[in-house]
Amino acid sequence: MIDPPWWLVIFPMAAAPVVYFLRRWRLSAYLAALVSLLTGFLAWSFPPTNPMRVLGRTFLLDPLTQQVLALLFILAAFLFVAGAWWRQGEYLAPLGLASLSLLSVSGMSRHLGFTALTFVLAAIMAVPLIQADQTESTRGAWRFLTLIFFGLPFMLLAAWRVDMYREDPANAIYLAEAAVFLLVGIAMWLAVFPMHGWLTGVGSYAPPVAAVFVLVAFPLMALVTLLQLMNEASWFAVSEQAKTWLLLGGVGSVVVGGLLASVQRNLRSVFAYAALFDLGCLLIALAVLSPSNGYVFYAAFVVRALGLALSGMAIASIRYRAGDDAFASLPGRRHPSVLVMMAWLSGGLTLAGMPLAAGFSLRWLFLGDLAVVGREWVWVVVLAGLGVMIGYVRGLYWMAVPTQDRPAGGITLPKAVWAGRLLLAAGALLTLAIGLFPSGLLRMAASLSLLYPLPK
Amino acid sequence: MFPLSLHDLLAQLQFITNELAVLALFLTAAAIVLFRDWRVILLMLLAQYLAAGFLLARLVSPEIALVKVFIGALICTMIYLAARQAGYGSRQTRRSGTSLKANMRGVYRSVFGGSLAFRVLSLTMALLLAVVLSQSYPLPKLPTDVGLGTYWLILVGFFVLVSTEQPLQAAPGLLTIVTGFELLYTPLERSLTIVWLWAATTLLLAVGISYLIMIRNGGRSEGNL
Numbered sequence: 001m002i003d004p005p006w007w008l009v010i011f012p013m014a015a016a017p018v019v020y021f022l023r024r025w026r027l028s029a030y031l032a033a034l035v036s037l038l039t040g041f042l043a044w045s046f047p048p049t050n051p052m053r054v055l056g057r058t059f060l061l062d063p064l065t066q067q068v069l070a071l072l073f074i075l076a077a078f079l080f081v082a083g084a085w086w087r088q089g090e091y092l093a094p095l096g097l098a099s100l101s102l103l104s105v106s107g108m109s110r111h112l113g114f115t116a117l118t119f120v121l122a123a124i125m126a127v128p129l130i131q132a133d134q135t136e137s138t139r140g141a142w143r144f145l146t147l148i149f150f151g152l153p154f155m156l157l158a159a160w161r162v163d164m165y166r167e168d169p170a171n172a173i174y175l176a177e178a179a180v181f182l183l184v185g186i187a188m189w190l191a192v193f194p195m196h197g198w199l200t201g202v203g204s205y206a207p208p209v210a211a212v213f214v215l216v217a218f219p220l221m222a223l224v225t226l227l228q229l230m231n232e233a234s235w236f237a238v239s240e241q242a243k244t245w246l247l248l249g250g251v252g253s254v255v256v257g258g259l260l261a262s263v264q265r266n267l268r269s270v271f272a273y274a275a276l277f278d279l280g281c282l283l284i285a286l287a288v289l290s291p292s293n294g295y296v297f298y299a300a301f302v303v304r305a306l307g308l309a310l311s312g313m314a315i316a317s318i319r320y321r322a323g324d325d326a327f328a329s330l331p332g333r334r335h336p337s338v339l340v341m342m343a344w345l346s347g348g349l350t351l352a353g354m355p356l357a358a359g360f361s362l363r364w365l366f367l368g369d370l371a372v373v374g375r376e377w378v379w380v381v382v383l384a385g386l387g388v389m390i391g392y393v394r395g396l397y398w399m400a401v402p403t404q405d406r407p408a409g410g411i412t413l414p415k416a417v418w419a420g421r422l423l424l425a426a427g428a429l430l431t432l433a434i435g436l437f438p439s440g441l442l443r444m445a446a447s448l449s450l451l452y453p454l455p456k
Numbered sequence: 457m458f459p460l461s462l463h464d465l466l467a468q469l470q471f472i473t474n475e476l477a478v479l480a481l482f483l484t485a486a487a488i489v490l491f492r493d494w495r496v497i498l499l500m501l502l503a504q505y506l507a508a509g510f511l512l513a514r515l516v517s518p519e520i521a522l523v524k525v526f527i528g529a530l531i532c533t534m535i536y537l538a539a540r541q542a543g544y545g546s547r548q549t550r551r552s553g554t555s556l557k558a559n560m561r562g563v564y565r566s567v568f569g570g571s572l573a574f575r576v577l578s579l580t581m582a583l584l585l586a587v588v589l590s591q592s593y594p595l596p597k598l599p600t601d602v603g604l605g606t607y608w609l610i611l612v613g614f615f616v617l618v619s620t621e622q623p624l625q626a627a628p629g630l631l632t633i634v635t636g637f638e639l640l641y642t643p644l645e646r647s648l649t650i651v652w653l654w655a656a657t658t659l660l661l662a663v664g665i666s667y668l669i670m671i672r673n674g675g676r677s678e679g680n681l
Contacts, residue, residue: 055649113645117653124657127664131671138623138668145664146617146630152657153637160644 003052005061005108008069011039013101020094029084032093033077036100040073051110058110063451065107068224068301069100072217075305076100078423079213085420086316088207089132096213099125103221110232112162115225116155116185122221123148126214130206140198140205144214147188147198154185162233182229183245189222190283192249196256196276203272208319211268212312215275216305223282230455246287247373251380253280258384261391267315267325267344270391274311274351277388278304281353281381285366286454288373294454296365299445303350303358303434310347310427311392314340317420318399327394331401341399343424346431348392352385358434361442462518472510478605480507485612488628489575494539497628502532504609508635511602515643520651524638527655531631531662538666539624582611597643609636623668630665634658 002010015035022028043066051060076096083092102122109115124145131141158181165174184193191199202214230242257277264270282304285297317340319325336344346357353363363385371378434441484504488497505528512521539545586607595603609632616629638654645651 056647057649113647113650114653117650117657120657121660124660124664128667131668133671135671138672139621141668142621142623142626145661145668146626149630149661153641156641156645156650156654159650160641 003049004046005049005052005059008039008043008061008073008104008108009101011035011042011101012073012097012104016094016098016101019097023090023094026084029080029093032097033080035097036073036080037077039100040070040077043067043070043073052108057114059105059108060110061108062228063448064227064298065224067298067448068220069104069107071301071305072100072103072220075216075309076213078309079209082313082316082420082423083207083209085417086209086313086320088209088316089129091129091132092207092210092213095125095129096210099123099129100217103217107221107224110228111159112182112229113156113159116152116159119189119218119221119225120149120152123218126218129210130202130214132207132210134205134207137205140201140203140211143201144198147191147194148218151185151188154181154188158182158185179242183242186222186226187245187249189225190219190249190279191276192253192283196253199276199279200260200269200272203275204266204269208268208271208312208315211271212308215272215308219279219282220301220304223286226286227452227455231452243287246283247377250280250283250285250287251377253277253283254381254384255280258387260387262387262394264391265327267318267327267395270348270388270395271308271311271315274348274388274391275308277384278307278351278359280384281363281366284370284377284381288369289366289454290369291449291453291456293365293369295442295445295449296362297454298448299438299441300359300362300366302441302445303362306358306427306431306434307347307350310343310350310424310431312347313420313424313427314344314347317343317417317424320417327398330398336399337421339421339425339428341396343428344399345392345396346428348389348395350431350435352388352392354385354389356432356435358431358438358441360435361438462522466513466518469510474511474514474599474601477507477510478601480504481511481605482608485609485632486579488632489579489612489616490572494544494624495536498532498536498539501628501631502529504632504635505529505532508639511605511639512642515598515602515639520642523655524642527659528635530659534662534666535624535627535669538669542624542670542672544624544669578615579612582608582615586611595640598640602639606636606639609633609639623665623672627665627669631662634661 012035015032019028019032019035022031046061046066048063049061051058053059080093080096083089099122102118102125106115106118106122109118127141127145130144131138158178161174161178161181165171165178168174187193191197199215199219203211206214253276257273257275257280261270261273261277264273282297282300285300289297314336315325318330318336321336322330324330348354349357350359353359363381367378367381370381481504484500484507487500488504491497491500505525509521509525509528512524586604589607590600590604594600595606598606613629613632613634613636616632617626619629620626641654642651645654
């Protein structure tokens with residue numbers, strides 16, 4: 001009999017070929033969304049499961065992996081539909097499903113080598129959906145492919161060192177070496193090193209909805225791997241250096257993301273650097289949050305998904321109508337609708353952690369713990385957040401600049417565009433609702449934090 | 457008469473020493489940096505897989521080494537087909553009426569490209585670094601010469617990779633790094649599951665690269681690189 005958690009792998013992988021063959025019809029995206037939504041709810045509702053043995057390896061669906069996979073599958077369902085509405089490439093739905101299936105294996109695996117290999121397989125699957133048959137540049141997809149792949153040797157070497165230690169526990173030096181390999185590998189997966197290459201590359205060059213999928217799914221699963229290691233591999237958690245490196249990596253990402261978001265000249269680049277800023281905040285939170293405030297970190301996963309999804313879908317909507325998202329080209333085109341502008345702004349407010357948006361209360365709570373480490377760090381994060389906000393406000397300004405030669409009369413928009421706008425409005429309202437009443441989200445995150453506390 | 461088994465074949469190839477195979481790694485990787493014609497580069501990559509296969513056959517089971525060589529050949533074929541499909545090398549123009557000197561210059565450029573001196577200098581630095589690293593940080597479970605070859609492949613591959621973001625030109629660099637890592641990692645890993653999964657990952661990586669090569673040139677045929 002198949003253990004229930006394997007259905008998270010089997011369902012999407014089985015549906016992927018069907019969706020692929022139907023990819024020229026919008027129906028395929030709806031089918032993919034349905035499968036993804038059902039798998040997400042399945043992941044959400046699983047009772048605690050026992051470890052499983054397959055191919056001589058141990059697999060376990062722990063509460064953290066379970067909830068993160070549920071979040072990713074549910075988010076992907078909306079993205080698949082939005083991708084079909086705004087024509088984000090034929091591969092988003094089929095390869096997105098295949099990628100999620102492999103990420104599920106990666107999240108459940110308890111052997112570092114197996115985790116790493118399946119993570120990279122999922123990343124390779126995501127390459128065509130990043131490129132989406134665009135012929136102008138392969139930079140985003142190429143950087144993603146190479147830099148995620150480069151993390152793999154380090155993870156495999158770490159796995160080898162851990163195995164060596166299991167055979168010869170007297171040699172503790174193996175663990176120190178494993179920790180170094182792990183940090184380098186994870187840093188590459190989280191785009192902290194080198195130079196934040198793949199994250200900003202994907203954000204700037206991929207179709208925006210596909211970029212949301214990649215920018216949410218891969219960093220979150222990399223963080224899940226890191227947390228599993230910190231929680232379950234005591235040798236890694238006790239390493240004080242690990243937290244110091246996390247803090248430094250996070251601050252680096254926050255500074256680069258905040259500064260560069262403020263000076264970009266197109267919407268996708270602002271979005272990319274905002275994603276980097278938010279990821280930096282997550283890393284800092286992991287480094288400084290006390291276990292009693294672990295729920296803040298988990299709630300931030302949802303907020304990140306929401307903020308990036310809103311921004312990405314707003315850009316997709318603008319590109320669908322205007323064909324471009326460079327600031328300079330926006331005034332010559334039709335104005336985006338107010339709903340699109342609202343979604344763009346609320347996505348930005350959420351990622352920057354500004355008042356009224358979903359990210360505010362979480363950012364406030366995490367800054368409290370950061371202040372214990374050093375008050376100056378708090379100012380760095382706040383200023384970088386302002387940088388992100390400047391980037392978003394500049395984008396909004398260029399969207400609202402009066403059009404010189406606006407075509408006379410109204411145009412008839414496809415029904416899908418109206419549906420997309422409604423989705424954006426719903427997302428913006430949800431952000432506002434979480435911003436004003438965060439207790440519901442925090443309560444859910446707190447229950448996860450009880451089941452899977454942050455490492456001390 | 458054909459040898460009966462893989463072990464017989466290896467016995468007949470005893471004259472290819474480790475040193476000779478490492479020398480082949482040096483030459484093929486250097487050629488990948490020096491040459492600009494993608495067909496020559498792919499041929500060198502194939503030769504590199506063969507040389508690495510010989511070395512691996514002596515470090516791990518010959519069957520695993522054979523699979524690695526087979527996958528390497530498959531990767532080269534895949535990239536070759538992708539490049540042909542994308543139209544690379546399909547517009548070779550013959551300039552009739554030009555002087556022999558001009559023709560020779562054209563051939564030189566298409567084979568070696570520009571900035572040859574820079575690439576030679578980079579190779580020299582990579583060689584020095586590989587020697588220093590292999591002496592200062594010898595790799596575990598590898599003979600000294602194989603360790604040197606491993607460092608060389610990784611360094612040269614890295615140089616190719618950072619020098620361009622064009623998939624067809626950068627891919628041999630990435631794959632050279634992968635070969636270097638395989639020389640290091642395969643003798644260390646005892647789990648067959650991981651070895652096979654790694655092989656599948658490498659093959660899928662080549663599929664991803666081939667897709668990007670086809671796309672990159674899909675919009676505008678650039679002809680011979």
